[in-house]
Amino acid sequence: MTAExxxxxxxxxxxxxxxxxxxxxxxxxxxxxxxxxxxxGLLHYYFKNKEEILxxxxxxLSRRYTLRMRQLSQELPATDLSRAAISDAQKRLDRERExxxxxxxxxxxALRNPTLRAGAxxxxxxxxxxxxxxxxxxxxxxxxxxxxxxxxxLACLDGLALQQLMDPTFDASSAYDRLYELVSGL
Numbered sequence: 001m002t003a004e005x006x007x008x009x010x011x012x013x014x015x016x017x018x019x020x021x022x023x024x025x026x027x028x029x030x031x032x033x034x035x036x037x038x039x040x041g042l043l044h045y046y047f048k049n050k051e052e053i054l055x056x057x058x059x060x061l062s063r064r065y066t067l068r069m070r071q072l073s074q075e076l077p078a079t080d081l082s083r084a085a086i087s088d089a090q091k092r093l094d095r096e097r098e099x100x101x102x103x104x105x106x107x108x109x110a111l112r113n114p115t116l117r118a119g120a121x122x123x124x125x126x127x128x129x130x131x132x133x134x135x136x137x138x139x140x141x142x143x144x145x146x147x148x149x150x151x152x153x154l155a156c157l158d159g160l161a162l163q164q165l166m167d168p169t170f171d172a173s174s175a176y177d178r179l180y181e182l183v184s185g186l
Contacts, residue, residue, distance in 0.1 A: 008046045010036045016057045020098030024054055024105050055119030058106055061099050062123050065092075066130045073137050081138040082183050085131075089157045090176045093164055100161050127154050153183065 005013065014036035019027045029050060033040040047053045072084050093100055103123075110120035131150035135143050143149060156179050160172045 007036075007038055007042060011038065011043055011046060011053070012056050012060050015053045016061070016102075019054065019057060019102055024050075024102065024109065049115075051113065051115045051119075054102070054106060055116065055122075058103060058119065058123050059126075061096075061103075062126045066126060069130050069134055073134055078138050078140055081134055083180055085134055086157075086176055086180045086183070090160075090172065093161050097165070100165060103158075104162060104165065124154070149183075153179070 011032065015027070015032045018031050018035050022031070027050065029043055030040055032050075032053065033043050036043075043053070047056070068088065069085060072088065073081060076084055106116060106120050106123070110116040128147060128150045131153050132146040135146040135149055135153075139146075160175055160179075163170050164172050
């Protein structure tokens with residue numbers, strides 16, 4: 001994002017803050033408008049409803065993740081990329097716990113809501129593509145099925161994050177290390 005936020009960007013940032021604090025169900029359009037410092041009607045100019053706002057919040061977070069993975073890919077040699085990407089995923093849960101809460105909230109709601117299902121599908125696809133691109137770089141094109149491997153890795157990362165959110169005593173460090181061992185043999 002640029003230094004100067006548009007009204008739409010302010011709404012998305014405010015929605016993220018409010019939803020992270022209150023959860024999706026308790027968040028109101030009025031609370032988002034208030035946090036963004038805009039009139040409630042302006043939210044409806046950009047978004048039909050709260051569902052669309054949630055999807056856009058998560059898409060923005062996904063864009064940031066994709067940029068982070070692209071940055072890692074450009075900064076690091078291919079041999080270090082797997083370790084750095086898995087380590088980054090592990091640290092992100094500590095830094096952005098609320099992002100994961102919203103992610104899993106979206107997934108649960110999307111199971112029965114077609115509007116959210118489409119957004120959740122795009123979010124998952126974006127994650128798979130980002131990971132597949134990193135796999136291609138890390139294996140220098142040797143991996144024969146990067147998309148399938150990306151789906152497995154994404155499932156592992158989401159599963160570990162969910163376990164940590166559900167059980168604060170769960171120490172996922174060894175599981176992340178084991179995941180790295182599995183993918184480093186590529």
